[in-house]
Amino acid sequence: MNYPAIKAIYIFEMSRMRRTLFQSIVSPVISTTLYFVVFGAAIGSRITEIDGVSYGSFIVPGLIMLSILTESVSNASFGIYFPKFSGSIYEVLSAPISYVEITLGYVGAAASKSIIVGAIILLTANLFVPIQIAHPFWMLLFLVLTALSFSLLGFILGIWADNWEKLAIAPTLIITPLAFLGGSFYSISMLPPFWQKITLLNPVVYLISGFRWSFYENADVSVYISISMIGVFLMICLILIWLIFKTGYRLRV
Amino acid sequence: MTPSENIIQIKNLSKNYQDGFRALNSVNLDIRKGEIFALLGPNGAGKTTLINMICGIVNIQEGEVKISDLHNIKDYRKTRALIGLVPQELTSETFETVLSTVNFSRGLFGKKDNPPFVEKILRSLSLWDKKDNTILTLSGGMKRRVLIAKALAHEPKIIFLDEPTAGVDVELRQDMWEVVRQLKDDGVTIILTTHYIEEAEQIADRIGIINQGELILVKEKDDLMLELGKKHLQINLTEPLKQLPLELMDFQIELSPNGKQLIYTYEKIDNTGVSLLLELLSSLQIKYSDIDTKESSLEEIFVDLVNRERL
Structure with missing residues (x-):
């Protein structure tokens, strides 16, 4: 294992977070605060409780997940797309570094960034509403696995994208709608039966449900199904990345 | 030459791109340890494809x-x-500093941090003063130097310089060649492509000429200059000639349009014709005021070879 190479990529990617501190840290904190103002204070005052949890507290896991998903995808996709765009990818491709190590460096950094953002949102939310974490280990497991799997997805999208528009399409048109419709701000049991079934096709439902369970022990679906779904999603992403590197898709001609 | 003395061995290397373009056609080439090998060829000849492969x-x-x-x-x-590898295009992370991008390159190649070594490289390329500058703020020439520093950061034994002096001013270019000479002295093998053929002529040990994906010639530079180089003898006449005398027709000789100069072209390795020609001019009572000789440059040899291939 070429550890110095993994470390070099990781540090290089994390330094981008330092350079864009406002965008990386302050921006998610501001948007979370706005969500609390709009959904917590304005709308939440009209919704009493969901499954015995106040509405403001109820949306915290969903808000964290929403940020984790979008941050993971955008960080990882930008991380690999920018060297492709600038041409500096030649250095990674000509270095004595395996596909696994390249992925670990880029995806590890992207996942770390989104976990940091998730933690900041959790701390910010704690200023507004009371939060309890019933199962800290599971909470951490969901957080890390979700960040990893969506960073892998972002990495794939960054390799696939051959222009800036494509890079922006996936987070805007796929990830954000799935996250909003995945139960970030409501329990799927509040939906009519038909839409409850349709919603189950949304993979994000399982992530948010499992993550919320680790906080309040309330879940829309079984926690084991949630963790299995993340596992399946993770495996699909890993297989796709293996195929990309095996064929050199959009990286080596 | 035994295999161990060839640091790079290329056998039957071919490349077809997806659009059907055949960029390389069965290239065979050995690069010797410690030499400076100049790969010359027109645009699209396959130089960069070969290096990238x-x-x-x-x-x-x-x-x-x-x-x-x-x-x-x-x-x-x-x-x-x-x-x-120093790539042809100026490609680097725009918003990074010089020092961090060079350290990144070193780490990427599996080397642990070595600040004194990185400092030595940056100083040798006159980049130390700019170490905290972002790449974005550097001139084209300095960016080129950063790419060289990045390529040297992991102490390689082989360096590929793909058009290293493109867009670099004369002073920087000379400094850069000084670094290349220093690398050669340190035992590093250097493979370069350049459009400045006179630079290859000055610095290279061997020359390879590639055209339309085929390696058409590989020679010691001195041998190439000797074998393919031609000399031109220019004789300035005292009295202009109206036409070339019949007696001179056996020589590869031309009369300038104003009739004041005779230009005799001969092979470098066979210059016996010069004395014969001069004797003949004396016997024909053709007087001359001055004689000048000029050798073919590598550029002329290169153009001649590439044109021959095209015919």
Whole structure:
């Protein structure tokens, strides 16, 4: 294992977070605060409780997940797309570094960034509403696995994208709608039966449900199904990345 | 030459791009340890494709490349660690500082941090003062130097310089060649492509000429200059001639349009014709005021060879 190479990529990617501190840290904190103002204070005052949890507290896991998903995808996709765009990818491709190590460096950094953002949102939310974490280990497991799997997805999208528009399409048109419709701000049991079934096709439902369970022990679906779904999603992403590197898709001609 | 003395061995290397363009056609080439090898060729000849295939950036379809007797794909960890590449395009992370991007390159090639060594490289390339500048703020020439520093950061044994002096001013260019000479003195093998053929003429030990994906010639530079180089003898006449005398027709000689000069072209390795010509001019009572000789440059040899291929 070429550890110095993994470390070099990781540090290089994390330094981008330092350079864009406002965008990386302050921006998610501001948007979370706005969500609390709009959904917590304005709308939440009209919704009493969901499954015995106040509405403001109820949306915290969903808000964290929403940020984790979008941050993971955008960080990882930008991380690999920018060297492709600038041409500096030649250095990674000509270095004595395996596909696994390249992925670990880029995806590890992207996942770390989104976990940091998730933690900041959790701390910010704690200023507004009371939060309890019933199962800290599971909470951490969901957080890390979700960040990893969506960073892998972002990495794939960054390799696939051959222009800036494509890079922006996936987070805007796929990830954000799935996250909003995945139960970030409501329990799927509040939906009519038909839409409850349709919603189950949304993979994000399982992530948010499992993550919320680790906080309040309330879940829309079984926690084991949630963790299995993340596992399946993770495996699909890993297989796709293996195929990309095996064929050199959009990286080596 | 035994295999161990050839640090790079290329056998039957071919490349077809997806659009059907055949960029390389069965290239065979050995690069000797410690030499400076200049690869010349017109635009689109296949120089960059060849370099990128050796470095692992472009997939190999046919043929094989060995670096230090190791297969460049199967043993990629060992072989790539030996190579530093300075690409043709000015490609680097725009918002990073010079120091961080060079440190990144060193780490990427599996080397632990070595601040004194990185400082030495940056100083040798006159980049130390700019170490905290972002790449964005540097001139084209300085960016080129950063790419060289990045390529040297992991102490490679082989350096590929793909058009290293493109867009670089004369002073920087000379400094850069000084670095190249220093690298050669340190035992580093250097493969360069350049459009400044006079630079190849000055610095290279061997010359390879590639055209339309085929390596059409590989020679010691001195031998190439001697074998393919021509000399031109210009004789300035005292009285202009109206036409070339019949007696001079056996020589490869031309009369200038104003009739004041005779230009005799001869092979470098066979200059016996000069004395015969001068004797003949005396016997024909053709008087001359001055004689001047000029050798073919590598550029003229290169253009001549490429044109011959096209015919």
